[in-house]
Amino acid sequence: MLLGRFTRVVYENDGITVQFITACEQEKTQLFLLASNLTDSALYFPYPVLDNRAQEHVMREEHWRFSEALAHTLDRDEQHFREHCIALLQSRLTPGAQLLDPACSTGAFMASIARALPHTRCTGADCSSSMVDQARARHRLPNLEFHHRAAQATLEPAAECDVMFLRFLNAEVMSRDQAQHLLVLLLKQLKPGAMAIVFGHTPVLPNIGYWAGVLDLNLMSSLAARPGQLELFECYVLQSPTD
Template identity: 35%
Template structure:
């Protein structure tokens, strides 16, 4: 059997290792891959980057069962994976989808407890190092896609570091940060007492309609909320963007929202769904126009 075209099949019985599988499509080509979850003792790696060595094969198929996941793909050589990734890097509308949410047991999604986020607030520098590439992408999008004076809102701002970084990178725009956790808002105000961002305690699900020109959504992601919560929050948040505005959607972990279906529901145009980073990688990075 030709090694370059042999079909591989495997089964995942442990729900804790089922997520991280993704389907990646560009043009007529469809590949499947797997990214291992970030380890807690390596926080400074570049989060969410997908590289050629993560690709498992072409014509990927993934079947979900009640107690297992079955995966199959056509094996391809390393150079073929690199060539496909180069194609994806040139296609801003390539489609990437993570079909399996993190689980501890089959059928029960895992979400990090509040104590985890409290610890993360103490590691803001580590988190910033891991998202440096995402800050550069987001700042470039806001600078080029929004008019002077536009209002940008981060409705789950956490420590405030990200939205403050955007404000410094885009001084002609206005920024607001909010969070429903009082501890996070206190942290944001303490870390940035005289910064260019206004912080407020607010529930992201209760934002008024047509009240901003852009949304930065960094929390509709695996391990942060469940898939159902992500979809519901997306539907509640998107109407807060004025016509012609932007929704920018990404995160440290895979986005749980089916962005193409969500965009269709709200009449949004997808300008970008992936972005190149580094010399050979991509990141899921959605830019939607209202």
């Protein structure tokens, strides 16, 4: 418990109450530092957001149509992911490495990667034509291209990439069943030595550790924190074994 020592859960007609003994600031700081230094640490979110029918809450399709307000929010909220991924990959990739984002949204994330890693070839795809149109108009870089297609239609590019970013297998974006299906579908395409980096604005839905074992992938880490920042966020890094 990041808030303190867990005592019990109480189920009531109006919902669930989690009871705990609040930790002091020093204890919380120690917990964050300890977790960030343990390779098997992971963040776990046990309770999904539910709609008024007590089903998993999933944003409607129109929510993902491009707007300046949405672009600003997504851009602001993913800054820590960009910084971490750039630092992680800078010394790991050889010239010509291919990077793929099968659900690139506004394209800002892939554009930041392409600028920071100019020796790579970056590709973004999205099922929203309005997002792809804006991505193409806003982010014109020689090592970056965008395509209009659904994530499940990127199997061939996924089989060729060296790094695949999975930023959409998350709560409120899709259901748990959909997320699990797409995760397995895409991870099965990884070529030997390729990496998959899984994160997002909301909790990651599939059990990444379980599927890493099933698919014989090396789970290198499950969470991250930027240097000098007292923070923790989900960021699963998987790698396909070499021959």
